[in-house]
Amino acid sequence: MNERNPGVSVVIPTYNRAHLISRAIQSVLDQTYQDLEIIVVDDGSIDNTGEIIKSFQDTKLKYIRYNKNKGASAARNTGIKAAKGKYIAFQDSDDEWFPDKLERQMEVFGDAPPEVGVVYSGFYRIEADKKIYFPSDRFTQKEGNIHNELLKGNFVGTPTVLIKKECFENTKYFDENLPALEDWELWIEISKHYFFKYINKPLLYSYSTANSVNLNQNNMLKAHETILLKHLDDFNKNKKILSDNYFDLGTGLCSNGDFKTGRNYLIKSIKVYHLNLKTMSTLLLLLFGQSIYFKFRDLSRKTGRRI
Structure with missing residues (x-):
């Protein structure tokens, strides 16, 4: 029997998130847009993350496991290469999508010109008892050719994006050598070749957790320095x-x-x-x-x- 490729591949990297991964997966399964596959890449978890994932009895779900930890960038890249969909979305194992996220993004792509490669949205960042909306008004141009605006800093949340798989043909995927900010570096690269479209409303909750790599200030500074050197010609303009x-x-x-x-x-x-x-x-x-x-x-x- 021939298996038709899905419209969207959702890539979820995870590491020791047995207590959170169910919420993330369920929020994808509950999407109003159902032409999708879910690729969970277990980055060498040593808790019972694998058991939780395998407990989902859904043919949309595919499970890939590393024997040792390689980092979120490597896990996402593995998911991208395994994806069969025309579009790719990224969900973090501690975040929660709103049910209509993919449907709204696919509608935007349906009306978008071919030079649009990414559709992303706003989101709520949950920090303790605070709910903060991102991206902030500090960034004035949020769609179209946003390359110069992205050089000021990152405002595109990874779990918010829906991206054409063809975008990765001109890039090197997520930089696996970066200790943080790998999403910012990728958006800078993709924005050289494609336009972005922005949905100015929240389509997910992003939860701040204590062991988030982007809370490590040393990692952030090292990554920032590396990105500046890597794209110095662009920053110099x-x-x-x-x-x-x-x-x-x-x-x-x-x-x-x-x-x-x-x-x-x-x-x-x-x-x-x-x-x-x-x-x-x-x-x-x-x-x-x-x-x-x-x-x-x-x-x-x-x-x-x-x-």
Whole structure:
């Protein structure tokens, strides 16, 4: 019997999430759009994640397991290569889709021109008792050719995207060497070749968990530095954006106690764009010593302002 390829392949990487994975899988199975397959890639879990996944008696579900942990990027790449759908979506094992997520995105693709490769949406980030809507208004252009806007920082949530599988033919998938921010790097690459469409409403809940890799500040800083070097030609085209990225790296490193490297990045920031006032003020602040810097940093965090 010939098996027809599904419209959408949903890739779910997971690692030791036996207590959460059911919610993520069920939210995909409950979609109003049902022409799909679910590829769960178990990244070497040592808890009973595998048993939970196998308990789902649904032919849409496919299970791939690594014998040892390789990281979320490797797991997602495995899922992409195994996918049979024309479109690929990514679900995180601790997140929850709204039932109409895929249906709304497929409707947008149905009306979109061929240069659109990605349809993504807003989402609610759940942190303890807070519900925060993303992406923020800091990013002004959220659809079309958003390459330059993405160089300012990432605002495309991985579990929100629906992406044409053909997009990966011109890219190197998720960078498995990055310790964090691998989604940002991939969107920067894809945005060189395809336009993005944005649905300005939340279509999922993203839950903040204590062991999230993106909560590790050292990983974030290392990844940010690597991405800047990897795409330096693109960042160089807009000196203000490059300066702001150097500023973010510099202040992040200083906050982590690496004042020597942090100061070097702040100097780079002012060299590429002399009118960056926040960099100038931070460099002046550092003249008064590290203890003064930390006092101002803590004050800025309390007031919600950045130094």
